[in-house]
Each structure stands twice: as C-alpha cells, then as structure tokens.
Amino acid sequence: MAELSTMARPYAKAAFEHALASSALGEWSQMLATAAAVASQETVAKLLSSPAITTEQQAQKFIDVCGDALNAGGENFIRILAENKRLALLPIISELFEAQKAVQEQSVDVELTTAFALDSESEQRLADVLSKKLNRQVKVSSHEDRSLIGGVVIRAGDLVIDGSVRGRLAKLAEAVNS
Template sequence: MAELSTTARPYAKAAFEHALASSALAKWSEMLVTAAAVSQQDAVKALLSSPSITRDKQAQAFIDVCGDTLDAGGQNFIRILSENKRLSLLPMISEQFEALKAVQEKSVDVELTTAFALDSESEQRLADVLSKKLERQVKVSSREDRSLMGGVIVRAGDLVIDGSVRGRLAKLAESLHS
C-alpha cells in the first residue's frame, strides 16, 4: 500500500501545484473526487484492465464518463495518467491532493465521537477550542457511540485525543495491571 501511495504522490503534487498556480483548488478538488469515484466503478475497472483497448481509448472513455466535470486541464491530467498506466491511482491522488489543499488552506477535518448527540452550541465551542489549539480552521463532523459512556474522542488527522470515560477506564485498568 505504501508503494502505491509513493507512486501517487508526484501526480498529486503536480495537480496541486497546477491548481494553486491557476487559483483553481476547488475545481481541481471536485475533478479529482469525481475521477476517483469513476475509477472505482466495476465497469471502469474492467475497461482499464483490458489489454485490447489502447491507452488513448481508455483515456477518452474515462473522460467521456466524467462528462463536463473535467475541464481541459483535468482531461489532460487523465490522459497523462492513462499513458503511464496510473488511472487506478486516482483515489490516492485525490486523497493526497485534499491533504495538500487542507495544509494550504490551513484547515483540518475533525471527527468528534461522543456517547450522546452534541447540541450545536457545544459542537461550536469544541470547534473553537480545537481551532485555537491546532491553529487551523476546523471542519467538524460528529457521530455517536454509546459504548463510550461519556466524554468525547477527537480525531484530527493523525492526532487522537481520547477524553472518553471508556478510554479513561482502560488507562486506569492498564495502570493497575502494571
């Protein structure tokens, strides 16, 4: 898996740099998300793995499926990926592009897992605190997990803050066993 991620990185970086230079980060993000979704369809996977179809025809068929979502730059990007047999990397390219975009925009997606649903005021207070702590704009999504018993688990990229009752009990049990 790491090898595919490494292979996708230069394509994601090139797409990001082009999008940044042309002030089109949002458009490129949309194009890459659509292309990544298209690349995961069974019919498209079969088309891409068919040895009887030329790379040019694969690229054109892929572009046709994406429709008006791809502008000229996006279509060229798809052709380059097709020439290099890299269309299957589109989900990773899109993911890495989004990570680069988030760093550029100083934003981070944060997932809050709570035992009970948060009201919008509490969610906003947590978002404000996290925004100050992480020094980024925070986009919050939340979900419930009754097994937590209470508290909250915060996931922001690689950072995980476990402030749940279940997590605290687990730490207490671990310290008692040591």
C-alpha cells in the same frame, strides 16, 4: 499501501501545483473527487485493467464517464495518468491532493465521536477551542457511538484525543495489568 501512495504522490503534487498556480484549488478538488469516485467503480476498474483496449481508449472512455465534471486541464491529467497506467491511483491522488489543500488553506477536518449527540452550541465551542489550539480553521463532523459510554474522541489528521470513558477504562485496565 505505502507503495501506491509513493506512486501517486508526484501526480498529486503536480495537480496541486497546477491548481494553486491557476487559483483553482476548489475546482481541481471537485474534479479529482469525481475522477476518484469513477475510478473506484468495479466496472471501471475492470475496464482499466483490460489489455484489450489502448491507453488512449481508456483515457477517452474515462473522460466520457466523467462527463462535464472535468475541464480541459482535468482531461489532460486523465490522459497523462492513462499513458502511465496510473488511472487506478486516482482515489489516492485525490486524498493526497486534499491533504495538500488543507495545509495550504490552513484548515483541518475534525471528526468528533461522542456517546451522545452534541447540541450545535457545544459543537461550536469545541470547534473554536480546537481552532485556537491547532492554529487552523476547523471543519467539524460528528457522529455518535454509544459504546464510548461518555466523553468524546477527537480526530484531527494525525492527532487523536481520546477523552472517552471507554478509553479511560482501557488505560486503567492496562495500568492495573502491568
């Protein structure tokens, strides 16, 4: 996976710098997400790996599938990726682009996993506290996992805060066994 990420990084950086210079981060984010979804389709993956069609044909077919989701800059980006046989990297390029966009916008996506559903007031208070702690704007998504027994697991980028009962029991078992 690291090798694919390494190959995708220069393309993501170039797309990000172009989008930033043209004040179109949101538009490029949507274009790359659409292109990544198209590239992830099994039939498209077969088309991209087919030696029977040229890179120009691959690019044009890919652009046709994306339809109006791509502007002229997006179409040129797809053509460059096709010329360099990198269309299959679009999901990783999109992911790397989103990470750079989050750093630029000083925002972070936070995933809350709770044993029971949080009411909107509790979720908002938790988001406010995390926003202050991380010095970033926080976008919260939450879901339930009854196996946690109680508490919450917070994931924000590389940061993981495990305040769940299951996590504490696992730490206790580890301490007892060592």
